Amino acid sequence: MNGAVFVAVYQRDLRLAWRRRTEALLPVAFFLVAASLFPLGVGPDPQILKVIAPGVVWVCALLAAMLSMPPLFAADHADGSLEQLLLAPGAGLAVAAAKAAAHWTISGAPLVVAAPLLGLLLGLPAEELPVLFASLLLGTPILSLLGGVGAALTLGLRSAGMLIVLIVLPLAIPALIFGAGAAAAVDAGLSPSPHLSLLGALLIACLVGAPPATAAALRIAVE
Amino acid sequence: MHAVNTTSAAPALRSRLTWFTFASPANFYRLAGVLAPVCGLAAVAFALAGLWVGFFVAPTDAVQGEVYRIIFIHVPTAWMSMVLYVAMAFWAAMGWFLNARMAFIFARAIAPTGALFTVLGLWTGALWGRPTWGTWWVWDARLTSELILLFLYLGYMALVAAIDDTRRADKAGALLAIVGVVNVPVIYFSVVWWNTLHQGSSLTMGAKQHMASPMLVAMLLLTLACWAYAFAVVFLRARAIVLEREGDTAWARALVADNQGR
Amino acid sequence: MQWHSLSEFLDMGGRGGYVWSAYGSFVVLLLAEPLLARWRHRAARRAIAERAADEQAARAAGERS
Numbered sequence: 001m002n003g004a005v006f007v008a009v010y011q012r013d014l015r016l017a018w019r020r021r022t023e024a025l026l027p028v029a030f031f032l033v034a035a036s037l038f039p040l041g042v043g044p045d046p047q048i049l050k051v052i053a054p055g056v057v058w059v060c061a062l063l064a065a066m067l068s069m070p071p072l073f074a075a076d077h078a079d080g081s082l083e084q085l086l087l088a089p090g091a092g093l094a095v096a097a098a099k100a101a102a103h104w105t106i107s108g109a110p111l112v113v114a115a116p117l118l119g120l121l122l123g124l125p126a127e128e129l130p131v132l133f134a135s136l137l138l139g140t141p142i143l144s145l146l147g148g149v150g151a152a153l154t155l156g157l158r159s160a161g162m163l164i165v166l167i168v169l170p171l172a173i174p175a176l177i178f179g180a181g182a183a184a185a186v187d188a189g190l191s192p193s194p195h196l197s198l199l200g201a202l203l204i205a206c207l208v209g210a211p212p213a214t215a216a217a218l219r220i221a222v223e
Numbered sequence: 224m225h226a227v228n229t230t231s232a233a234p235a236l237r238s239r240l241t242w243f244t245f246a247s248p249a250n251f252y253r254l255a256g257v258l259a260p261v262c263g264l265a266a267v268a269f270a271l272a273g274l275w276v277g278f279f280v281a282p283t284d285a286v287q288g289e290v291y292r293i294i295f296i297h298v299p300t301a302w303m304s305m306v307l308y309v310a311m312a313f314w315a316a317m318g319w320f321l322n323a324r325m326a327f328i329f330a331r332a333i334a335p336t337g338a339l340f341t342v343l344g345l346w347t348g349a350l351w352g353r354p355t356w357g358t359w360w361v362w363d364a365r366l367t368s369e370l371i372l373l374f375l376y377l378g379y380m381a382l383v384a385a386i387d388d389t390r391r392a393d394k395a396g397a398l399l400a401i402v403g404v405v406n407v408p409v410i411y412f413s414v415v416w417w418n419t420l421h422q423g424s425s426l427t428m429g430a431k432q433h434m435a436s437p438m439l440v441a442m443l444l445l446t447l448a449c450w451a452y453a454f455a456v457v458f459l460r461a462r463a464i465v466l467e468r469e470g471d472t473a474w475a476r477a478l479v480a481d482n483q484g485r
Numbered sequence: 486m487q488w489h490s491l492s493e494f495l496d497m498g499g500r501g502g503y504v505w506s507a508y509g510s511f512v513v514l515l516l517a518e519p520l521l522a523r524w525r526h527r528a529a530r531r532a533i534a535e536r537a538a539d540e541q542a543a544r545a546a547g548e549r550s
Binding site: 263278279282283288289290292293296297300335336339342343346347350351353354452455456459460462463464466467470471475476479480482 | 487498499507508510525529530533537
Binding site: 149154158163167169170177184185198209213 | 416
């Protein structure tokens with residue numbers, strides 16, 4: 001992997017996001033609004049909310065991550081800089097990894113920070129909040145990595161947004177199950193460590209497997 | 224290694240039989256034309272045999288009465304949906320690594336049939352579940368995995384349909400199918416995990432109970448029927464796709480002209 | 486043979502609706518699919534014939550002018 005390209009792309013994406021700070025915060029806003037719909041739809045009964053809270057938070061994080069995916073490569077592709085970037089040796093992997101890292105820094109990390117607050121809103125007991133936080137800390141990078149594959153595959157397509165959701169969500173289901181299950185396990189009096197370990201294993205697998213897949217998809221889209 | 228380009232007039236079918244003879248769309252077209260009806264007939268024969276055994280030889284189930292007979296089509300369709308997904312991913316991968324467009328065509332031909340079997344598996348599962356378990360849908364590991372498999376099929380079909388450039392669509396679809404097939408065990412494992420967590424003991428629709436041998440025979444016969452059917456339909460669809468893509472070659476035009484003359 | 490009459494067979498122990506809906510969908514869908522595939526095949530053939538005819542007409546017009 002081309003380290004120089006990684007650093008360059010990562011820094012550039014962060015700088016661009018900083019210049020459009022309000023836009024960068026939209027996924028978090030979506031996250032909060034979407035999760036708040038559930039009590040309105042389901043009723044304010046704290047018992048019910050407590051049970052559905054981990055799942056709701058996780059699903060909304062998933063959707064928020066997916067919705068901020070389409071622009072990942074689109075801007076660079078539109079002005080031709082993506083093709084230039086991919087010319088350097090080992091650049092494909094670097095670009096894929098850098099984009100996923102930038103996406104997580106910009107969109108994923110804020111979700112992780114906002115999650116405990118949402119948990120409180122949904123009546124999650126205090127001892128579950130750290131577990132929820134940990135599960136999203138491990139899980140949101142998975143979403144950024146998987147989303148990168150989807151964004152690369154659908155590069156330049158009209159309906160890329162919906163396609164990414166359709167393609168990536170099934171692949172993200174194991175992360176959802178282990179992530180939401182971790183907090184729910186605490187609620188049931190069990191240890192969350194098997195869930196978190198499995199989530200960690202998924203993260204490692206994605207760190208290894210997703211960037212090459214994204215790089216291959218970029219090459220397919222660009223050639 | 225490139226697929227044999229047959230822009231010359233119709234090549235002899237058995238001039239030199241190699242591993243790549245049927246990588247040529249023209250050769251495949253003719254082979255599929257012969258095999259499809261044969262497989263179709265085999266499918267009908269197996270189906271009739273299986274249905275006969277299932278309805279007239281297999282006894283009434285002690286617990287579920289007569290409605291259990293739905294498994295004779297539920298299990299084969301669910302099984303086929305999984306097999307076809309793996310086959311689709313395999314052929315897409317072959318197309319990608321060997322740069323063989325016939326393999327890509329075959330993968331694309333498999334997808335709708337696989338999706339259809341998934342839908343049938345889910346639908347027959349629901350029809351079995353309603354009288355047996357009281358609800359139209361049961362979130363057990365098998366049915367939930369089937370549902371996710373349907374999403375994987377739909378994702379593949381949506382992606383290749385959304386990309387206008389055939390080459391790019393083929394390769395993107397292949398990548399997605401490979402990613403999908405690698406993930407299927409992970410997804411299945413996580414769903415089983417999820418299911419045991421939330422529902423404790425088995426509310427599974429698996430035929431855990433001991434099955435009398437006529438029941439197994441009926442399921443096997445209908446599975447073979449679905450296999451043969453899948454071959455027949457995939458061959459049919461692949462022939463159509465070959466004509467769609469190779470329509471400007473001399474062999475295709477000669478073929479159509481011949482047919483019109485008759 | 487365990488069915489003593491046709492109506493008993495159709496009734497399927499009171500669950501005839503479920504059983505026959507399942508088998509009915511099975512048959513209907515697996516008949517519809519090959520028909521759709523054949524339709525697609527025929528459409529492809531027609532498209533080729535039309536393109537060939539168009540080219541022929543264009544060539545003839547080119548020769549004339």
